[in-house]
Amino acid sequence: GAVVSQHPSRVICKSGTSVKIECRSLDFQATTMFWYRQFPKQSLMLMATSNEGSKATYEQGVEKDKFLINHASLTLSTLTVTSAHPEDSSFYICSARVGTGGSYNEQFFGPGTRLTVL
């Protein structure tokens, strides 16, 4: 499968600071990447769809001014959590859609970033 990396893998920050998470496709070009959030013992919840060269599409209930997404190239998407608060503590995972035709909707996930806001 395709390889997706994320950095950092873990971050601990103080309340009110901003945190940037990078998602990279290492061996392919991804026109579409996705950002998910997963709370303990819950499933993945889609936050936004990131399209290269255009604005991200956010899911209902996700604050676009708080979760800034930039997809400046075909291999890099970033998620910035602005003014983070303890309730933003979660496991953030990006994915990339790589297939064409019948496998178009296959998504491969990065290793995730565990954010802890104190």
Added chain:
Amino acid sequence: QKEVEQNSGPLSVPEGAIASLNCTYSDRVSQSFFWYRQYSGKSPELIMSIYSNGDKEDGRFTAQLNKASQYVSLLIRDSQPSDSATYLCAVTTGFQKLVFGTGTRLLVSP
């Protein structure tokens, strides 16, 4: 009604047995179906995709899809302790997004 439903488990099977994981979905227009495996503290890993009715086999894994019943399943033959994980069923929506079930936790005992 949740869009994708799975029994949370845990499903306990002895080593060498067949593990059967089930998933139902509510959106009849869904066209793509996936099974992901997620180990504790890790991100999901794609293990099977299926797009048409019937069975699809890949090594010890078999995915089964029945669109009329809106049902998809995953069989794991010769289960190993290393298969112990949470298995997530995912289904595409009409907007080409993935909707995940809450996952079934599988425990394979030696």
